[in-house]
Amino acid sequence: MARTAVATPEEEPQRSPKSKPKRRFGRVRQLPSGRFQARYPGPDGVDRPAPETFATKKDAERWLVLKEAEIQRGDWMSPEAGKVTFAAYAAEWIDDRVLKYRTELLYRGLLKNHLVPAFGNRHLADIKEADVRRWRKERLAVVGQSTVAKAYQLLKSIMGTAVADELIRKNPCRIKGAGMPDTPERQTVPMTKVIEIVEAVPERYRALVLLGTFASLRWGELVGLRRTHLDLDRGLLRVSGALVEIGGGKVMEDTPKSRAGRRVVSIPPEIIPELRVHLDMFAETEENGRVFTGPNGGPLKHSGFRRTWNKARWGVGLPDLHFHDLRHIGNTLAASTGASLKELMSRMGHSSTRAALIYQHASQDRDRAIARALGKAFTRAQTNGHEKSSGTQRARKIIKFG
Template sequence: MANKKGKRRFGSVRQLPSGRFQIRYPGPDGKMRSGGTTYATEREAEKQLSLIEAKLLTGDWTDPKRAKVKLSEYAAKWITERPDLRVRTVEIYRGLLRRHIVPYLGNVPIGKIDTAAVREWRAELVSAGVGASEVAKAYRLLRAVLMTATDDLIIPRNPCRIKGAGEEKPDERPVLTVAQVFKLAKMMPEHLRALVLLATFASLRWGEVVALRRKDIDLNARTVTVRQAQVELDTGELIIGPPKSRAGLRTVALPQAIIPELKRHLGNFTGPEPEALVFTGKRGGVLRRANFRRATKWGETVTTLGVPNLHFHDLRHTGNTFAAESGATLRDLMERMGHDSVRAAMIYQHRTAGGNRAIAQAMDDMINDDPDDDDGSAGGLALVG
């Protein structure tokens, strides 16, 4: 049935054999779309076309067909369409989806997810005993997925609007004293003592320190260069790749006080080849977290140290704290720690080693002047024996 008022300037209305009216209109991509419902009168259909035209003009239009896609399907595609994600990040995202999002919201069409549904989902996670940090991570992932759905014009706005829901408030992590760092190193098996010192005083992540090669350590210049990192997946697969971020590619100055122990380690436990791994398992294989914990009796050892809840990552945290206390600039600290800055260009600027060297010197002073070092194990580096 032709429109009696003549051709519309936007879209069209046609009468179906049933007697009801259907609309068709061009989306922002120029493709023609049919309305998702029909109308009893032509006037109602015309009114709906006018509303759609207004939304297109204001940028508030959303695609009704794509809004019917289930969240589980869209979220899975969201992950696969991000090729720059690190393998470990993909594993984490898929785990969060599988454990915390899909069981509750996976079968819900994206267009049906509103703030009330998100609030109820989050409350269910909390009541189920999911840890606060895990809930925050799941919320941030859902928010990111739905933000893309907003950008894709599938939903009008992101329903993840719960204030503070994505914030993590982790417990305050312990910071060791200089004396405790050296005492802990001394409590390690001989082939792992230097690992503790290097992870602490160079502020290295686990994946960075276990991926180091002989060529990465320059004893004369007193530096360690981070070129790659080891990632261990839940499946047990080990992947060697670039550091966590572009800022992770860095050269860190080392305090003189740990150089003798590094020299001893390289001479006794590291192969002569430039590509030889600096730290390995007892039999020379790649060092894994589980093997490290077993070899060091980590839980028992840190309890004896007096810090029973100490995690390996707390060594980096301790080193970061030492560096911050040296009075170095924020810029030098971020470079040393391998952190990305909002001013990403700063990462690539040519930097002098002055600030970095000042941090290492301050650490040396801290080590030599530590008042808690009763047995002289820090200043004298009495680790052998």
């Protein structure tokens, strides 16, 4: 029987007690400085170092474990992805969108005046939450809150798209409420003043004031009206377009401000006779002619109407009243009728409930004020002893003594 050879201790391979198996993912090496560097193969096949070095080898190994888990989850993002400058990405962001003419002008103005000076040369990946907070505070010190809110909202939208494009991991715009413009409450005036304004403007503009108030139309929607949009026999008005001034005395046809802006509005019967007179005297005579025109014909421009409006508002003692405030007055009156939220949104042409809720809230406040005034009148009547015997008094006595 063959004998099995047994190795002597001298013949056994020598193993270092400190030797460890090779790392399964990535590698760690000590730098001349004494710190440790971690490197790993990315999913794209590129070998990359960690963005920072580590004080200990264990820290570097721990970072590699987390990086490997990130890759396995599908959350890995190329460090080079966010190296595009904000100015370049923002310009492309606007170019890629179908925007209203005035909206595009607003966005480009906000970029030029408020965002690019602060972030233009910065890489997307380098814009942090602290940078946004600092920028907002500095802007609030020099411009109005409403402008800063609009600029912040634009910044948030651009950075949100960068997240969706997988250029950055998270949106640095996280300030609660920073994108909500703090617009001042618009002026509300009594109906008697609206009548005074109607009488103060030249006759060719009376229908303009009436529809702006009682049909809740925006300026662009008013001057964009055509004869075919009016059905005075049924008391209806269809909003399907708007006229926009683009500078240099030029105007362009546009769609309403939002999809909800396309709507049909009922016209109060009391103002229809005035509208018929206007169509006979001042509107273009063609079947699809404009309802409102300037004194010399052609589209009515806000810039040309400004002098007339200024004279009228000063004449009735309301120098701060804007033409758009007429729409506000009409919306407030509509809310005071008890209209539902959906009904207000439909009439106003809003896709968001925010504005309609404001008018509903104002209506509820006014209703409470009316109730308080009625209660005070009742109390005064009791105090002065002017109550007369009535069914209400007899009923109260029955309740009290019955």
